[in-house]
Amino acid sequence: STAYPIFSVTDVRKHTTKEDGIWVTYKDGVYNITDFVDGHPGGDVIMMAAGNAIDPFWNLYAVHKQPQILKILETYRIGTLSDADAEGDSSETLDPYAGDPKRNPSFIINSEKPYNGEPPLPMLVENFITPTDVFYVRNHLPVPQIDVEDYTLEIGGIGLRETSLTLDDLKTKFPKVSVTAAIQCAGNRRADMTKVKPVKGLNWNGGAIGNAVWSGAPLIDVLKFCGLTDLSKIRHIQFEGLDMDVTNVSYGASIPVEKLFNPHCDVILAYEMNGEPLPLDHGFPLRVIVPGVVGARNVKWLGRIILSEEESSSHWQQNDYKGFSPSIDWDTVDFKSAAAIQELPVISAICVPTNESNVKLKDGKLVVQGYAWSGGGCKILRVDITADKGKMWYTADIVNQEDAAAGRCWSWVLWKAEIPIDKNLKQTEIWAKAVDSNYNVQPESFENIWNLRGVLANAYHKIKINIVQ
Numbered sequence: 240s241t242a243y244p245i246f247s248v249t250d251v252r253k254h255t256t257k258e259d260g261i262w263v264t265y266k267d268g269v270y271n272i273t274d275f276v277d278g279h280p281g282g283d284v285i286m287m288a289a290g291n292a293i294d295p296f297w298n299l300y301a302v303h304k305q306p307q308i309l310k311i312l313e314t315y316r317i318g319t320l321s322d323a324d325a326e327g328d329s330s331e332t333l334d335p336y337a338g339d340p341k342r343n344p345s346f347i348i349n350s351e352k353p354y355n356g357e358p359p360l361p362m363l364v365e366n367f368i369t370p371t372d373v374f375y376v377r378n379h380l381p382v383p384q385i386d387v388e389d390y391t392l393e394i395g396g397i398g399l400r401e402t403s404l405t406l407d408d409l410k411t412k413f414p415k416v417s418v419t420a421a422i423q424c425a426g427n428r429r430a431d432m433t434k435v436k437p438v439k440g441l442n443w444n445g446g447a448i449g450n451a452v453w454s455g456a457p458l459i460d461v462l463k464f465c466g467l468t469d470l471s472k473i474r475h476i477q478f479e480g481l482d483m484d485v486t487n488v489s490y491g492a493s494i495p496v497e498k499l500f501n502p503h504c505d506v507i508l509a510y511e512m513n514g515e516p517l518p519l520d521h522g523f524p525l526r527v528i529v530p531g532v533v534g535a536r537n538v539k540w541l542g543r544i545i546l547s548e549e550e551s552s553s554h555w556q557q558n559d560y561k562g563f564s565p566s567i568d569w570d571t572v573d574f575k576s577a578a579a580i581q582e583l584p585v586i587s588a589i590c591v592p593t594n595e596s597n598v599k600l601k602d603g604k605l606v607v608q609g610y611a612w613s614g615g616g617c618k619i620l621r622v623d624i625t626a627d628k629g630k631m632w633y634t635a636d637i638v639n640q641e642d643a644a645a646g647r648c649w650s651w652v653l654w655k656a657e658i659p660i661d662k663n664l665k666q667t668e669i670w671a672k673a674v675d676s677n678y679n680v681q682p683e684s685f686e687n688i689w690n691l692r693g694v695l696a697n698a699y700h701k702i703k704i705n706i707v708q
């Protein structure tokens with residue numbers, strides 16, 4: 240690298256626009272990435288590093304640390320950072336993920352840093368209440384290290400007295416209620432949608448859903464404690480997490496205020512999951528649980544609640560987690576034109592057997608097991624299974640279902656079917672579809688619901704199996 244001209248940090252800082260050239264540093268290398276920025280797969284965020292070191296960003300989005308990407312970067316090299324400036328860089332030792340907890344070693348890892356992992360499908364349907372260490376983890380950022388002694392929840396916004404509550408306040412000043420609710424990521428089953436055409440997103444297989452018992456304080460009680468009387472001007476409830484990116488922007492989302500008007504919506508500030516304090520990965524010490532609403536709005540590591548006329552201004556509310564027509568691509572997409580996903584559509588998945596597996600019949604029958612769920616508290620009425628592409632549909636037995644009215648069914652159902660299979664078949668497809676209490680049913684294929692972010696992937700679940708004697 241001695242062949243390169245030497246630059247100082249001050250030189251690099253001057254190059255932050257296309258006109259002056261966009262320069263960045265990585266370790267002791269100086270790079271002119273002007274021609275690369277428009278093609279950056281991650282979009283505009285790359286401009287946050289303009290004139291600066293990309294090391295902290297790459298530590299945060301560790302997917303970059305791969306030989307292919309380093310190779311691409313090397314093609315933009317123009318210089319070497321002066322010794323004095325390079326020495327000051329301690330980024331090598333600063334792994335923002337060093338404090339992340341241990342995870343279930345049997346998880347399928349979709350991304351290591353930030354951690355995103357899901358259980359294999361057969362493990363998922365072993366229990367109606369998903370054990371905490373089998374519950375998928377979807378983190379956008381490093382897990383924040385929060386000391387309960389210092390922790391407060393800040394609450395404010397329209398019509399409220401600015402209030403700070405400790406965890407102890409939340410446990411002692413309000414009733415403790417429990418809600419059993421499934422939480423599902425907007426990208427669950429994205430891996431199937433990707434087979435139609437690639438999308439941008441983590442390749443969730445079908446395990447980005449879990450059903451747990453959440454306990455904590457009713458949100459409405461907490462807001463009344465902070466002086467809430469008049470809801471007429473409030474339209475959205477915003478939540479901010481304590482997990483932050485390198486520019487100190489925290490994860491955030493919001494829900495419409497109607498979720499609060501209706502006490503049957505069961506929105507709680509949860510400090511327990513399955514009877515234990517919330518684990519680090521699931522939001523310790525506090526998260527909001529909004530039953531029936533997409534995972535992304537169930538903000539973990541909750542630091543602040545704001546009542547507002549506006550939705551959360553966060554990236555995840557405004558420019559992500561929205562659905563589009565299959566004909567919209569990254570060149571034509573206008574995120575302002577679409578509504579933020581809230582309640583999710585009806586979905587199901589076959590978890591046993593797994594796709595492409597070898598199965599033995601039992602008295603000429605195949606045992607099929609899975610889950611079904613619908614957003615907004617809709618009840619699952621029926622799950623239909625076919626082994627011959629819809630000539631004959633069998634109704635699965637619902638093995639577990641909560642005893643709740645349609646509109647307040649927050650849990651998933653687990654189902655099981657034993658379907659006759661022609662013994663001469665060596666291979667077949669099994670399809671599943673669920674029907675909810677609005678008589679909404681899953682779409683048949685992914686072709687016509689494909690969208691560039693790969694969200695709302697709720698088409699029939701279709702698997703292929705090999706029948707062995």
Ligand code: MTE
Nearest residue numbers: 375376377378379424480490534535538539
């Ligand atoms: N809250 C914060 N603060 N940070 C996050 O990255 N991820 C969201 C949501 N809440 C997230 C968050 C998304 S997209 C999902 S799907 C759920 O948390 C995942 O919850 P889990 O990890 O407990 O399964």
Ligand code: MO
Nearest residue numbers: 424425534535
């Ligand atoms: Mo998610």
